[in-house]
Amino acid sequence: MAEENKPKAKKIIEGANDLSLGISMVVAVLIGVGLGIGMKELFGIEWLFWLGVFWGVAAAGLNVYKAYKKQLESLEELKNDPRYKNYRQNDDDDDD
Numbered sequence: 001m002a003e004e005n006k007p008k009a010k011k012i013i014e015g016a017n018d019l020s021l022g023i024s025m026v027v028a029v030l031i032g033v034g035l036g037i038g039m040k041e042l043f044g045i046e047w048l049f050w051l052g053v054f055w056g057v058a059a060a061g062l063n064v065y066k067a068y069k070k071q072l073e074s075l076e077e078l079k080n081d082p083r084y085k086n087y088r089q090n091d092d093d094d095d096d
Contacts, residue, residue: 021064021067024060024063025060025064028056028057028060028063029056029057029059029060031056031059032052032053032054032055032057032058032059033049033052033053034052035052035055035056036048036051036052036053036055036056037049037052038052039051039052
């Protein structure tokens with residue numbers, strides 16, 4: 001009976017992993033906006049809000065880059081896997 005629950009939990013974990021990138025992007029931007037609002041209120045300088053927004057967007061971009069590198073590493077592991085030895089990348093884009 002434990003084997004029946006295992007695939008369900010695996011699907012939930014994979015789904016949460018897929019959602020984590022989107023959630024981390026939103027959270028990064030919201031934290032940046034919060035920092036910008038806080039700095040603007042604390043120091044009274046209007047452009048500090050936009051600095052916080054920029055930091056949030058930059059952090060979101062960094063999260064995407066890290067996720068890309070992680071997926072690239074897992075692809076390299078699959079290329080060396082004997083189960084996928086017949087895999088070959090087709091660079092020909094001839095759709096004639």
